Amino acid sequence: MSDRHEHSHSHHHTPAHEHGPGHRHGRKHRHSLRHRVGHLLAPHSHETADKVDSALESSARGMRALWVSLAVLGATALAQAAVVAVSGSVALLGDTVHNAADALTAVPLGIAFVLGRRAATRRFTYGYGRAEDLAGLVIVLTIAASAAFAGWTAVDRLLDPRPVEHVPAVAVAALVGFAGNEWVARYRMRVGRSIGSAALVADGLHARTDGFTSLAVLLGAGGSALGWQPADPIVGLAITAAIALVLRDAAREVFRRVMDAVDPALVDRAERALTEVPGVRGVGELRLRWIGHRLRAEVAVVVDGDATVREAHRIAVDAEHALLHAVPRLTAALVHADPEPAPGESDPHLPLAHHITA
Numbered sequence: 001m002s003d004r005h006e007h008s009h010s011h012h013h014t015p016a017h018e019h020g021p022g023h024r025h026g027r028k029h030r031h032s033l034r035h036r037v038g039h040l041l042a043p044h045s046h047e048t049a050d051k052v053d054s055a056l057e058s059s060a061r062g063m064r065a066l067w068v069s070l071a072v073l074g075a076t077a078l079a080q081a082a083v084v085a086v087s088g089s090v091a092l093l094g095d096t097v098h099n100a101a102d103a104l105t106a107v108p109l110g111i112a113f114v115l116g117r118r119a120a121t122r123r124f125t126y127g128y129g130r131a132e133d134l135a136g137l138v139i140v141l142t143i144a145a146s147a148a149f150a151g152w153t154a155v156d157r158l159l160d161p162r163p164v165e166h167v168p169a170v171a172v173a174a175l176v177g178f179a180g181n182e183w184v185a186r187y188r189m190r191v192g193r194s195i196g197s198a199a200l201v202a203d204g205l206h207a208r209t210d211g212f213t214s215l216a217v218l219l220g221a222g223g224s225a226l227g228w229q230p231a232d233p234i235v236g237l238a239i240t241a242a243i244a245l246v247l248r249d250a251a252r253e254v255f256r257r258v259m260d261a262v263d264p265a266l267v268d269r270a271e272r273a274l275t276e277v278p279g280v281r282g283v284g285e286l287r288l289r290w291i292g293h294r295l296r297a298e299v300a301v302v303v304d305g306d307a308t309v310r311e312a313h314r315i316a317v318d319a320e321h322a323l324l325h326a327v328p329r330l331t332a333a334l335v336h337a338d339p340e341p342a343p344g345e346s347d348p349h350l351p352l353a354h355h356i357t358a
Helices: 003-011 021-029 033-041 048-087 090-104 106-116 131-159 167-195 198-225 231-258 264-275 309-326 350-355
Strands: 282-291 294-303 330-339
Touching: 048 090, 048 106, 048 167, 048 198, 090 106, 090 131, 090 167, 090 198, 090 231, 106 131, 106 198, 131 198, 131 231, 167 198, 198 231, 264 282, 264 294, 264 309, 294 309, 309 330
Parallel strands: 294 330
Antiparallel strands: 282 294
16 A cells, blocks of 8 residues: 555544543543453453553563662672772673663663653653663663773773782672673563563663673683783673674664564564454555554555445454454554545545655
8 A cells, every 4th residue: 555545544543442431431440449350350451441551560560670670780780899899800890880881771761661651742642652762772872881991991901911819709709790690681581572672671681791791700710810911801802892792782672663663573463463354355554663662553454435434433443453462562553444446436545645755
């Protein structure tokens, strides 16, 4: 279907779960005992109240993951910093700085999750979910800054070698760093994938790399124990390279999200669901986009040209309902019904042709 259909979407079918008496009743009573019991007995309900509750729950899970991660990584970084102060290990210093930066990324993400809970306004009509993607950009910049600092420190120590003291303490601190980061990485990625947060998954990947760089500090400690002074700064450079690799992966993930990229498999899944809806004779333009960790859809479906407005609306509602079941984390869908072309009939979108830009 051509791009000219885009202009007609906003003037037709409003998502069924976003209007009508059921919607108002759901929002008014969603915290009541009846709603809670009803939600338990009918977990597949798609009333707006249920969607809001689900979205708030996903944000709450994200917040818990952030603060737990902040506590664990903060404690890890403090323990490592104490060892850095007495040992002078630049490899451990790089790891400590990176762990501290990783812990502090909870701040922009936490702000984003709080903003994401705010209701849409007449200025921000899609809500504030995009704040999460901006937080992802902040995380990428934080990773880049920690890589630059770790690299600079390692090069400086190569040019001005100094012995590492308290090598056993450095080794223990490295193991503590690995354990803390690996636990946080698994926790963040599990929650991030569960709620659909690219920023939280990127943060989990960041923590996992930190864990492996902590193990690399062990190599530096071993080299120092054997009397080879360059071992510590060389490991520091290796840590810098590892940070650069995770920077590439995180930047790619966040860039795709900012550019509204979605997994093509989700588009295929949505199309299959729509073609199975009774009354849908074809699927035209289909768009999915992430807003924070929630998905929205816009789609044009082809229906019988002789269908009444009520019949076309019912098909559109059924199509939206099918999408909500088929596409994970989809919270809203705007469905536009196009009449099936009849022989000799002009394109009903012709009046919009002069608005199309090349």
